[in-house]
Amino acid sequence: MEVLEDVGKEPVEKSLAEVEEKELEAFLRANLEVFAWTPYEMPGIDPEVTCHKLNVDRSAKPIIQRQGDLTGRIARWAVVLGQYDLKFRPRTTIKGQVLADFVAEFTPGAIIHRAPLSRGPSVELLNIEHEAMLCGDGTKLDGHNLGLAEITSASSQGHVAPRLALQCHPGHVLLSKKYVPTLEHPNQTLHFVSLLHVLFISFSQSLSTQKTLQTHLLLLLLNPHFITQKCPIQSITTHCSQTLIVLARVLALPFPGMSVHAQIITNSLSSDQFVATRLVKVYSDLGSLESARCVFDQIPQPHVFLCNAMMNGYLRNELYNETLRLFQMMGCHNLDIDSCTCTFALKACTGLSDYESGMGIIRGVAESRMERDRFFGSSVINFLVKFDHIDEAQRVFDGIRHRDVVCWNAMIGGYVQACHFNEAIDLFFEMRGCGNRPTPVTMVSLMKACEGIGNLQLGKCIHGCVLGLGMGKDTLVLTSLLDMYSKMGHTQIAYRVFERMPMKSLVSWNAMISGCVQSGLIHESFELFHRLVNTGGGFDSATTVSLLQGCSQTADLETGKILHGCILRKGLELNLILSTTLVDLYCKCGALDLATSTFNCMKDKNVITWTAMLVGLAQNGLAEAALKLFHQMQEEEVDANFVTLVSLVHSCAHLGSLKKGRSVHAHLIRSGFAFDVVNMTALIDMYAKCGKMNSAERIFENGYVYKDVILWNSMITGYGIHGHGNQAIGMYSRMIEERVKPNQATFVSLLAACSHSGLVDEGINLFNSMETDHNIRPNEKHYACFVDLLGRAGRLEEAEAFIRKMPFEPGGAVLEALLSWCRTPRNINMGVETADRLLQLDAMHPGIYVVLSNIYAEGKRWDAVDHIRGLMRKRGLAKIPGYSLIEIGNQVYTFFAGDDSHPKSGEIYRFIETLRLEVETCGYVPDTSCVLRDVDEQMKVKLLWGHSERLAIAFGILSTPAGSLIRITKNLRVCVDCHSLTKYISKIVKREIIVRDANRFHHFLDGECSCGDYW
Template identity: 50%
Template sequence: MIGGYLKNERYEETIELYREMRSNGVEVDGRTCTFALKACTKLLDFESGREIMRTAEENGVVNNCFFGSSTISFLVKFDRIDEARIIFDELLDRDVVCWNSMSGGYVQVGSFDMAFDLFFEMQACGIRPSLVTIAGLIQACIGIGSLRHGKCIHGLLNGFGMSCDILVVTSLIDMYGKLGDIESASQLFNEMPTKNLVSWNTMISGYVQNGLVSEAFSLFRELILSARVFDSGTMASLLQGCAQLSSLDNGKVLHGSVLRRGLESNIIITTALVDLYAKSGALKLASSVFDAMKEKNVISWTAMLMGLVQNGHADEAFPIFSQMQEERVDANAVTFVSLIHACAYTGSLKKGQSIHAYLTRQQFVLDEILRTALIDMYGKCGIKTADKLLSLDAMNHGIYVVLSNIYAEGGRWSEVDYIRDLMRKRGLRKTPGYSMIEVANIVHTFMAGDDSHPYWDEISSMVEDLRKQIEDSGYVPDTRCVLRNVDEKMKVRLLWGHSERLAIAFGLISTPSGSLIRITKNLRVCSDCHTVTKYISNIVRREIIVRDVNRFHHFVDGKCSCGDYW
C-alpha cells in the first residue's frame, strides 16, 4: 500500500501511512523505510527524512543497498554531500544504483572531478556502469567544460554496448552542442537510427546555442515535414534563435504558432517572447506579452527589465524592479547587473550606491560581471578614484583594466601609468584579446597586430583593401577605442590591427564568395570594430557572425542584430 501511494505521487499519504504503521507497532523493513524516505525527498521534508533514517538505524536496515541509495539521494537533495559520502562508504553491499546516486550527487553539487574519481573507483570494483552512470558523466563533462573528457566517455560507449541508446546519444548531442563542437553533435544526430522529440529539440537547441539559427529553422522544417509534432521546448529554442538575430518577423510567426497550440500560458515560452520582442526593439509588444502573463518568475521580470534598459528606457526599469519586489520575487545576478546598467545610463549614483550597499548587506556573491558593472556605473556617474573602485576587489584584474580605460578615455595618462604599474606590482595581467576562425576544420587564432600567420601578406592586403572601401563609404575611425598615449595616426593604425579584423580578412580570402564567416572573440568587441564589421558585411555581401564575451553579433547588409547595444 505504501509503495502504491509513492508510485502515484501521493507523497503526504505515503508518510502518513508510514507513521501509522509505526504508531500501531508494525515493524518496518528496508523497503518501507526506502518508500517513506523517497516521499520525504520529493516533499523536501528534511526533518521527517531524518526521523526515518533514525528508525532505519534502530531496525538495522541502514546497510540495505536500496535504503542506502535513497539515503544518499535524500542527503544530496539538501546539499549534505559529505554526509552522503559517509553513508556510501559504510554500505557493505553497493550495487550500481548506489554508485549512481553518489556520482549523481557529486554532479548535482558541481563536484565534477569527484564524479570522475568515483567512476574510476567503480570500474576498479568491477561494477558495470548503467545508462544513468554514463548520462551523469556526460553532464560532468559539460560542467567542467571539457570536450576531451566528453570524447573519452563517448569512446567508452561501444565497449559498454550503449552506442545506440537514444538517451545516451541525445545526452552526447547536448554535450557536444554546449561545448561548441556542433559538427560532432550534427553527425551523431544524423546517424541516429531512431529519434524522439527530445533528440530533435536537443539538436535544434544546439544549433541556436552556437549561433546557427538558420540551421535550427531548417531542422524544424524537417521535423514538421516528417509529420512529427513539436512542443514548448521546440518553440523556446526557436524563439531564442529569433532573439539572437532580432528577427521580429519570424518571431511573430512563431508567436502565432504558440497561440494556435495554446502554449501562451507556458512561462518559458512567454518569457522567451518578452526577450525576443525586447531585443528586436518592439518594446510595446514585449510589454504586452509581459503584462498578460499570469505567472512570472525571476527570468521573466529580468527579461522585461533588461529590455527597458537596452531600448533606452532605463528610467522605467526601477518601477519594474519595485513591482518585482512587491511580488516577492528574489532578484538574481542578471537582474542586478541590468539595474546597475540602468543607474549608469541615467547617472543615478545614489540608486547605484544603494544597490551596491544592498548586495553587500545580503552577502551577495559579486562575480566578475557584477563587479565590472559596478565599476562602469561608478565611472559613468563621476566616481573615478582608484581607491573607491579597487575596494570592490583589489585582486581582480578586470577592475584594473576598466579603471585604466576610464582614465585613458579622459586622457589622464599619468593615472593610466599608475594603474598599470599597480597591476605589475600585484602580479596581475590583462587577459590578451584574440579572435578565432575555423576554416577547413583548422582553427586559426589572431592576436592584435599579429603578423605571424603564413598568409600574412594576403591578409594585410585584404585589410588595406577593406580600409579604402570603407573610408570611401563614409567611415570615420573612432580612435577613442585606442587606450594608449599615441598620436591619432598611430591610433588608426592600431585599430586596423585589431584581431577580429585580421580574422575577418583571413575568412574573406579563405572561404567561398557569399559564404558565412564566423568569428569567436574572447573579449568584448570594441565599438569601432563593430562599426567596421557592419561596413564590411555590406561591402562584401556576406553574413558575418561574431561571438564575443557578451553575445552573438549577426552582421547582415550593414546592420547588426544587437541594434548597436551590447
C-alpha cells in the same frame, strides 16, 4: 492462403508515438535484464524447437534459441513486432507467419509442417500435443480477404474455437467482432492474452489503423469469457495492465480499467489483496488517483505491498503531501512497513524539499538498521545531495554493505549535481573496479561530469565505453552523448552522433536543435526543426524555447512572432520557461510592448522572469523603468539574484543616479555578491559614470588582488570618460608591472582616454604597440578610436589617409568617427563623401542623416538641409531627441528641449530669465552658430535658452541646498554654447556642476571646466 507481404528490411527511422514508447520502455526495464538487444538475440524458446524467422530476410537461417522467462519473451516479441513498418494491403494475411512463430515459441514440442486444406491454396499447420494453430486464408462471400489465427484444443473438438480475425481492406485493418473466444483451459487463455498484448504493441506503428485495431483489442481483452474461475483475474491484470494504460492515452479513454474492475467485483475478487494492488497500479498509471484510493480503502487491513503501490502512485503523480500522509497513517495504525515504504516517503520529502521530515525518516530507519538497505540507501543519498550534504551522502554510501548499480548511480549522480565532477569520474572507475556493470543512467551522469570539466578527450573515451558496453543503440545514452559534445562546442561530432541514431526521440531532436543554437548555428537549428515536423513528429515547449533563443541571438522578431503563433495554435502550455524566453526575445528585439504584455499575462513569475524583464528595460535605455520594476519586485517579496543586481547597477550608471546606485551597492553587500569580480566591475563603472572616481578607486583597490583584466579595463575607462588621460595611461603601466596581460578592450579604453584628453602622440604610440608588444591585432573598434583621436585634434587629412591604409574595408564605426568631425565649411566635401559611404552600408541609420544635415547647416546650405530632412520623413526616420536627467531626492527627473511639462516649469523659466540677466552682465554672449536652423538671431537665442541641460541645471539649483553639488546626465553631446554658459553659472551660484554627456564628463567649478574646452 497468401503469405504475408515481406516486411521492409530496414527498421523504421521514427520511433513509436511518444506515450507508447515510454510505456514500452518502462515495461522492458521492469522485465528484461538487458535493455539493448537485436532481433537475433531472443531467448525464450525451448532448445529443441526451431522458430520461424520474421519475414525480414528470407535467406537467413532459422535460429535455435535459449529457454527464458515468459515475461521477457513476450516483451522481446512485442518490440520485434513493433520495430518494422508493415504494409496492409488486400489479399495479405496480417502477420500470419509471425503469429505462428509466436505460438510455436510458447508451446513445447511444436512441430511445423505444411498441409493442404480445402479453404485456402496453402496453409502452415502447427501440430502440437494439445493445441493447434492455423494461419490461413479465409475468403468470405463479400469478397474481403480474411486472415485467421485459430487456437484449437484437441480435447474440445466440436466446441467453438477462439479466433482472432483480421479483416483486410485497402489501407486499413479491422478486427472482426463476429468471433468470440471461448477458452476452456487457463493455459490457452494465458497464451491468447499474451498474443493480444503483443499484437497491440506491434500494430502501434501503423497510424492509419492504430485506433481501430486497438479498440477491438481492448474489447477482446475485457471480454467476460476471459475472466472466469478457470483463468484467474490476476493473469489478466498482470498481462494486460500495460496495454490498458497505453490504450487509455492513445484512444483518449478515461478509465478503461473500470471494465476489468467491474468483472473483478462480479467475480467476488475485490477483496483479494493481490488483485487490489494490481488495480491500484493500473489506476495510478492512468492518473486516476481517486479511483485508486477507492480500491485501496476497500481493503480493511492493507498489506504493505498494497500500501506501497498506493504511495508509489501518489509519488509518480507528484502528490508528495498525500504520500507522506499515507506513510503517517501506516504508522498510526501499526501497519507493517518495509524499505520500499520508507524509500517512497523519503522521495516525497525530497520532492517537497522538507529537510526535517526527511531526516526524521532517516533517523527512524537507522534505528531499525534499514539504512544498510541498498534501495533505501540510494534514496537517502539523493535526499542528502539535494540539500548539499555531499559528505554525509558519501558516509551513507560507504555504509551500504551490498551496493548494486543503483547505489553507485545515486552517488555518482550526487557528485555531478554538486558539481564535484572529478570525484564523480573517480567513483565511476572505482565502480568498474568492483565489477559493477554500468547502466545507461551511469553513462548519462558520467557525460554530464565530462561536460562539466570540458575534457573532450575524456568525452571520446566515454563514447568508446558506451559502444563497448553495447549501448550504441540506446536512445537515452546517445542523446546525452550528443548533448555533451554540443555543450563542449563540438557540434559537428554531436551531429554525426545524431544522424547515426537508429531511433530518435523528441528529446534527441531537442538536444540537437539546442546544440546548434548554442553554437550560433541558427539556420541549421531551423532546418532540423523542419525535418522534425516533416517526419510527422510533434514538438514541445523545449523545442520552441531553443528556437526562440536562436531568434533572440539574431534579433529576428518576425520569426519569433511566427513561433509564438505556432505555440498558441498547437495549444502548448505557456509555462514559466517558455514565457520567460518570449519576454527575453521581445526585449532583445526592442518590442517592449509585446514583452510587457507577455510579462503581465504570466500568472506565476520567478526571479528569472523578473530579471529578464528588468534587463530588457535597461538594455533598451529605460533605466528608470527598470528601477521601478525592481521596486515592484521587492513589494512582491521576490529575492533578487546576481544578474538582477548587476542589471540594476548598470541602470543606475545609465541614469547617473548616485543615490540609487549606492542603495543597490548596499543590497549587493547584504546578498554577499559585492566582492564578485563581475559585480565589482559593474560598481566601478557605475561610480565612474556618476562622477565618483574616488569611490571607484576604493572598489578597485579592494578587488585588485584578483588581477582580473576586466577590473583594470573598467578603471582605465573611468579615467578616460573624466578626461584623465594621463591617469589612464598610468593605470595601464601599473597593469603591465603587475603582469596582467591586456586584451583588445584594454586598448579601446586607452585610445578613447587619449582622444578625450588630447594625448595624440601617446595614443599613436599605444596603437603601434598593440601588435609589436602584445601580439594583439587591431580590430575596427581600435581603428575607429584612432580616427576619433586624429579627428578631435583637427588632423582630418591624416585620419583620411589612415583609413585608406587600413588592412580591411572600413566599416560603419570608422566612417562615423570621421564624419563626426567634418563639421567645418572647408570639410563639407569630405563629410558628404563619408556620409554617402555610410548610407550605402545602412540607409536607415537616422544619425547619419542628422550629422549630414548639420554639416550642410554649418555651411548655410539650407536647401540641402531641407532635402535631407525630407528624406528622413519619407523613410520614416526621426532624430533622437535630446534630454537631460537630474536626481533630486529619490527621484530622477527628465527634461527635454523646450520642456514645459514639469509642475514647476513656470518657476524654472523665471529663474532661467534671472540667470540670463546675470550671466550677460558677467560677459556671456550667446553662440548662435550652435542653432542649425534657418531662423533669425532672436529666435536662435530663444532656442538656446530652451536646451534641456539648462532646464535641468535651473531645476537643480532651485531644488537643492545652496553650495551643494549638481549632477546632470545628457544623452547627446553638450553644445558649445551650453558648455560656455555652464561655466558662467558655476561661478555665479558658487556650485560645482558635473555634466556627463554622450562622450565624457565635464566638471564645472568657479567658471572653469575640467575638459579645458577640449571635448
